[in-house]
Amino acid sequence: MLDFVQFVKRANSGLNKTFFKIFLSGIVLSAVVLIDQFLKYKIRSSSGFFVCNMGISFGFEIKNILFLLILSLFFILICYFMAIKKNNLLFLCGMTFLLGGAFSNIVDRVRLGCVIDYIGPLFGFFPIFNLADIAIFLGVLIISLHLAAPRLYNSE
Numbered sequence: 001m002l003d004f005v006q007f008v009k010r011a012n013s014g015l016n017k018t019f020f021k022i023f024l025s026g027i028v029l030s031a032v033v034l035i036d037q038f039l040k041y042k043i044r045s046s047s048g049f050f051v052c053n054m055g056i057s058f059g060f061e062i063k064n065i066l067f068l069l070i071l072s073l074f075f076i077l078i079c080y081f082m083a084i085k086k087n088n089l090l091f092l093c094g095m096t097f098l099l100g101g102a103f104s105n106i107v108d109r110v111r112l113g114c115v116i117d118y119i120g121p122l123f124g125f126f127p128i129f130n131l132a133d134i135a136i137f138l139g140v141l142i143i144s145l146h147l148a149a150p151r152l153y154n155s156e
Contacts, residue, residue: 021089025096032100036131037107040116051128052114072106090146098139101132 043050079095108115117128 021092025092028093028096029100029103032097032132032135033104033107036101036104036135039131040108040118043118044116048118049120050116050118052112053117053128054114069106069109072102072109076102076106088146090142094139094142094146096139097135097142101135101137101139104132104135105130 040050042048076099079099082095105115115130115132117130117133119129119131119134121128
């Protein structure tokens with residue numbers, strides 16, 4: 001039985017390195033989805049403040065939910081393959097947060113027909129959001145940093 005230190009040492013070569021990155025990103029992605037879904041469950045079951053958002057970001061409405069689901073799943077698959085092909089730790093980290101948030105919101109759409117938003121506005125003009133939205137924003141920010149200065153943030 002390997003301990004964690006030996007597992008990490010073995011992960012530093014070739015195929016093991018790629019597997020290790022995908023394994024860790026899977027853990028982070030799962031954590032984002034599970035924590036967000038748990039918070040949504042607790043807020044709904046305790047009659048806390050939440051909004052059932054039928055639209056997409058910033059309250060924009062889309063009438064055809066099936067189109068939105070297919071588009072979201074297509075986007076998730078493209079992002080997943082881009083992250084694996086790119087083989088860059090920072091890019092993979094950004095994609096992991098982005099995909100975790102997107103997948104959690106898709107789970108809501110399939111289960112409830114809407115996305116549960118539960119974090120109230122910090123400022124009067126800001127829309128209500130959830131942890132998945134924060135993960136999506138963080139993922140886009142990390143990917144933007146990588147794309148804006150690839151040499152500065154070039155990490156394997």
